[in-house]
Amino acid sequence: MPQHEPEKYLYDIEESAGNIQKFVSGKCFEDYESDIMLKSAVERQFEIIGEALKQLFERNPQYKAAITNPSRIISFRNRLIHGYASISDEVVWGVIEKDLPILKSEIKTLLERVK
Numbered sequence: 001m002p003q004h005e006p007e008k009y010l011y012d013i014e015e016s017a018g019n020i021q022k023f024v025s026g027k028c029f030e031d032y033e034s035d036i037m038l039k040s041a042v043e044r045q046f047e048i049i050g051e052a053l054k055q056l057f058e059r060n061p062q063y064k065a066a067i068t069n070p071s072r073i074i075s076f077r078n079r080l081i082h083g084y085a086s087i088s089d090e091v092v093w094g095v096i097e098k099d100l101p102i103l104k105s106e107i108k109t110l111l112e113r114v115k
Contacts, residue, residue: 006063007114009056010107016045016052017104024096033089042092043080049103050077066110068102 023041024032032038054074057064064070076095080087 005114006056006060007111009052010111010114012052013049013056014104014107014111016048017100017107020045020096020100021104029089029093032093039089039092042096043084043087046092046095047077047080050074050080053077063110067106069099073099073103 020042023038023045027035027038032042050073053067053070054077057070057074067073
């Protein structure tokens, strides 16, 4: 199996986080809640973030210390995929507003270090 560089996973996370921010730009919670296509797009990007983090940590566990709540992010991805019926729009919106900016900042810092 080829070894993937940490930069690839970090870039995927950064790109997906940016996509989420673009998708919800100018939107409010009510817009999110009523737009199935927007919800699907946002959830897909969160799935990519969680999977990329999982792969990054499996290959480069030292990065885990640089991310706030890394296990929670991966669990969120798992819940989106496997427990999709129990996902609350309020929870997803809260993650977008509160947690995503922190993750994006941490990933930017890590990308600057690996370049």
